[in-house]
Amino acid sequence: MFLILGAILAAYALLAPLTSLDAAQSANVPLLADRLWFRIATIIAMFIVMATAWNIIGGITGYAAFGNVAFFGIGAYTTGMLIAKAKWPFLVALPFAPLVSAGFAALVGLPLLRLRGHYFAVASLGVGVAVGELVQNIDYGGQPLFGGASGLFLPIYAIDNRGLFFFYLMVAAATIAIAVTWWVLRSRFGYGLIAIRENEEAAAVLGVNTTVYKVAAFALSAALTGLAGGIFSQWNVFINQDNTFPIDYNVQMILMALLGGTGTVFGPAVGAVLLQLLIQFLGGSLPISFDIPFVSADARPILAQVILGVLLVGVVIFVPRGVIDFFGGRSRLSLSYLRRSLRETSL
């Protein structure tokens, strides 16, 4: 509990200067006054939600979900449709994003979570791709039901300091995701999930209702991811298949969780910050930027993909328990650490 309070206080201390653009401008802090900075900070918070949410099913329960982006998209489209077509106010429409995502996860989870290992990973990837295609291609009465290929436009949410508002909203979602993880890891529910990850049959004969627990973990993960999607839709004002069902996100949220440390409370968040900063930097959209020798500006996003790939391999091999464990007190920066990691991850 103190940990959460401390984290909230620390976050507030860090973010307090951001609450007023004028204050930042008068204090001559260029980064904070920049609207682009808010955009990047909001994206980082969004990935904290997604990586932390993925950790619940992928890290704690041990089911490598490769299609979680489906829940982001479903959340975005749920809120988007309710606002654009049903004319609901944003804050009324938003709670339906996690609800619909969780409901969908429970539905597909029942058959999907009977699969193990690679089979589950591939099947969940299939769901992730299929949902995006369905959303773009479903017609009703000759009209595309969800806006089709041209996407869905939402009315702009009328509020002062919009950038700041959505930044706070996304940070709130990230805080909820981290708090939920903190609670899960201390609860009966969490012990059941970890037992499933370590040995599902052993968990079952000890009395863990594995089906219900797995589906609940999947739905919880989907709800949080859907919440991020719901906020995204109103923040971005325009949603289509490309920006709400990007396959890249699947890889990124997993890589973030791995980088920071799967199964931990703060690991995925740390990984999300590090990796998203790197992606933004390599993509050339950080306010602080410098030329990378031999790489033209056009090629930078491609370089980003290459570096992400190398990083993924490196993390899995050398720091399988994540950077928190790597730099934490329990281990030292040494060859023996890397050797031990190699032993644990190799056959």
Next chain:
Amino acid sequence: MSAGVTTQLELRGVTKRFGGVAAVDGVTFEVGKGEIVGIIGPNGAGKTTLLNCISGLHRLDGGDIRWQGASIAGMAPHRIAKLGIGRTFQIVRPFGSMTVRENAAVGALFGSAAGRRGPKEAFEMADQVLDLVGLKAKAGHPVSALTIPDRKRLEVARAVATRPHLLLLDEVMAGLNNVEIDEALEMVRAVHATGVTVLLIEHVMRVIIGVCRRAVVLDFGQVLAQGEPEVVLRDERVIQAYLGERYAKRLKS
């Protein structure tokens, strides 16, 4: 079964097939409350498969299993665990990322008496159980720091922490040396003394004779003989199943 003992577990023609092979073929016997019953038989006789049938990991292809009078055939493993049937695995399956104490606590959190028990009470109960099996001093250790005999103890601790009425032990003594077997026997007796019925698979005859009042011999999935261990082990068919026909003839002459 001696008179006056109430039947707890009742197997009626239990059958499990894998493809065309009947791994367990029409097995019928009973286990009374408070008994320690041994299941013996050569490798591949279907002993572990039978345990998997009782604990719900396998669906039956025939027959029925009744627990305190009601059928549990086709029930999910977690429901059977909640009814009070706990088990261990022959090849230990600890939760590797947890400490010894946490492993036992999972049993306490989800077992038969779980109710609304929270982590705090579960950990208290885990400590009691670890004391019973002799792992108290290693409660805070990670599983990876345990020796094989200790991992077998942990299997038992986890199952006992579910507060079972019936405990199914799958070769908890295999691979142990003589001193370790004696310690493990003490552990089984200690668990039994808390009022738990025990059904155990064992290859070590000393264990069967040492703790079991009754033994059931399986061969090719069928019950070959059952009764007092000393009598059963002198049965010619049992010797034949274990040691082959020729050896049995030589013993007779």
